[in-house]
Every structure is written in structure tokens, then in C-alpha cells.
Amino acid sequence: VASITGNGPTAVAVVRVSGPKAFEVAKTVFSPWPQAVKPRYALVGSYEFGEQGIALPFVAGSSFTGQETVELSIHGGNASIRALLDACVLAGARAAMPGEFSLRAFLNGTIDLSQAEAIADMVEAQTSRQLRLAGLNLHGALKKRVEALIEELSAELAKIEATIDFSEEIGDYDFEAAARNFGRLAHQINDIEEQGRLAHRSRSGLRFAIMGRPNAGKSSLLNAMLGTDRAIVTPVPGTTRDTIEESVDWEGLQVVLIDTAGIRESEEQIESLGVARSLQQAMAADEVLYLFDSTIGWSAEDAAVLEQIGRPVTLVGNKADLQKPDRGISVSAKTGQGLELLRRTIASKYLLVADFPPTNDRQSSSIQLARTSVTGAQNAVAAYMPIDVLGVLVKDAIDHLGRVIGRTASDDMLSEIFSRFCIGK
């Protein structure tokens, strides 16, 4: 038993009782309780401690948890909710653990693991984009893609096993067709992981670090993108010392822009701390906008900094009002020219995946492992490796994909996932 509408006070609260004896518990705390329960028909009555409410019974197999369930509504004051929970416990129920209703729904097959995780995302969603992306997986978008892959891999596995068992009767395994198939599947798995990761990022908010050498115009660019004089701009190289973060909303994408200290070797302590911090920020960012001064041109120093960054980088040639850059996106932080194009270029790949099922870190890493196994299978086929080796790799891939939707999930993994849920979920 738990309140599924959180803590009070609210106008009305709903308390869910789920389990094989749910009706029995409800009958003790709520009256009148009918001789024969009509599932999904609301009952009006009162609680033994004196308040009125509505009871909504569900029979096993047609409730969220898959178990016999009663949802009891009551006035949403904390004392009322507490009184009802206590009454249910006295009548034989137990307080639900965090995420326990969702765990039971998963164990009874009402939802798969990706849907369960989407429920948690849905509750946490702050923006309409976050809600929509969580909704995709709640309706099984990721589940369907993963199931389709598992099905194809299982078909391959069946062929492999048939070859191992009765190779004489059904002829030799078609290595070439298999190689093509594994190649295609590896590609598909990769797409799901890559686009899913972008969609996930676009949901959680993106961090874009503006980097470059001193005086390239980084702070000017930040100000121009924000439309305010947020950061100090001067003609003196080394103006920005600490990093500056500001949040903007680009067509529903939550973007944090980070202005950093210009990268150069510096004798000065404050500046060199700033440089170290800039590099740190760059490593933690989703993307780096690397700015260079077009009037100076691209330099060996720029190339050296770029090499250290190791993040997706968009090259930007600034001060285009004075000199057209020979590479990158041409902008002028001073006149605003090119800024719209820059904004669209860096946001578009995230906006493009707006309808792709997002994959969280847990799902992504299982999908990546599946991809590695399938690529391994492709290579094994190409090298005419023994067919039982191939079978092991394909089984591994199926296992990893199964983890995404919870078909092959250990108890530890389940308790870790569901314990992050709130009570009543």
C-alpha cells in the first residue's frame, strides 16, 4: 500500500492497495463493500475512521501492477492519507517500497524495463520536450525496436544451431548471407544507440563550451547569443578568467552556454588556473564551439588546442565583419552576422532526433555491448571461424539487448533501477 499521488496536502489523494488480498484489505477499511466486485466500477462509501471516498477495484491481470488492486481516494490532507495507510496496514497490507508497484508491473509483464524507466522520466519531466520523449518510450518505442532486433538475431541463432545439430541434412551454413545480415544489424544497432543518445541528451539539457585562444571573441559571442552583456569584453587578451555559464532555450532545447578563458601558456597564476578550468569544462561539455579570430587566421596553436579537446567540435571563424574566415562557420559577434546559422547548425542534430526513442546511459551501454557482439559475429563469419563461436557471439548480443527491455535482467540490476523510483510509483 502507498499513496500514488504523493504527500499532501492536496484536494484529493489516491492510495493504492495491490496484491492477492487487496480486496480483503479494502473490505476491512471501506464500506459498503459489495458481495461481488464489479471490476473498474467505482464504489462510493466511507472509511472506518469516518471519511468518505471512492474505491476503484481492478481484478488481477487488468491493473497496472498486474495484481488484484484497489485504488482508494480520500481527502488529500496528510492526516487523512496517514489514517488510510495505517488502516490498510492494520488490515494486513504492507507499506510499498520505492518503485514497488512498477517493479510488480514489470515482473507481471504489464510493462517492460524501458517502459518502467520511461515512467520515472515522465514524472521528472519539466518541459514539454522531456515529456514527449519519455512518452515515446512509455508507449514502447524503444522496446519495439529492440524486440525487432532480438527477433532477427534469434532467427540467425536458429540457423546457426540447426547447422551445428544437423549440418549434413540442411547443407552448409551460408556465410556470405550471414555476413551481410550481421553487417546490417550492427548498423541498425549503432543507429539506435547513437540517435537515442542524442535524443537523451536533448532531453537532459546540453552543455556547449565556447573555446578558443585569447581575444578570439568568445565572451562577445556569449553576449551576442544571450542578447545581454553578461561577460566582460575587452581588447586585452586574457580578459576572461573564470568560466561563465548561462542557460538559453533554443526551440525547446535547453542549452547551457559556457564562456571559458582563452587557451594559452600563461605565467600568471590566475590565468593558468582559468585555462585549466576551461579544458576541464570542454571535456565535460556535449559540444565545443571552437572560435578563432579570422583576422589572424587559423594557427598552429589552434590546431594544438583542438587536439587536446576530444569532444565534438564546431569550428567558428569570428570577426567576419573584418575578414572572411577560410574555414568553419563565418560569424561576427559584433554585427550578429552568421549567428542564426551557427545556432541552427549546432542545435539541428539534436532537434532532428526529436522523435527518436531516447536511451539512457544504462540502455546505451547494453546496446553498445550488443553492437560489439554483432560486429564480432560479422568478423567471425568473414573469417570462416567455427560456427559454435558464432553462436556464442549471437547469444551474447541477444542477452545484451534483452537487458535493455529487462528480458535478461539480474535481481541486482532490477533492485538498483526500481529503488531510484519514488514511493507510490
Ligand SMILES: Nc1nc2c(ncn2[C@@H]2O[C@H](COP(=O)(O)OP(=O)(O)OP(=O)(O)O)[C@@H](O)[C@H]2O)c(=O)[nH]1
Ligand atoms: N570587429 C570585431 N571585433 C570583435 C568581434 N568579436 C569580438 N571582437 C573584439 O575582440 C576583442 C576581444 O573580445 P572578447 O570577447 O573579450 O574575446 P575573448 O575571446 O573572450 O577573450 P579572452 O576572454 O581574453 O580569452 C574585443 O575588443 C571585442 O570587441 C567581431 O565579431 N568583430
Ligand SMILES: [Mg+2]
Ligand atoms: Mg573572454
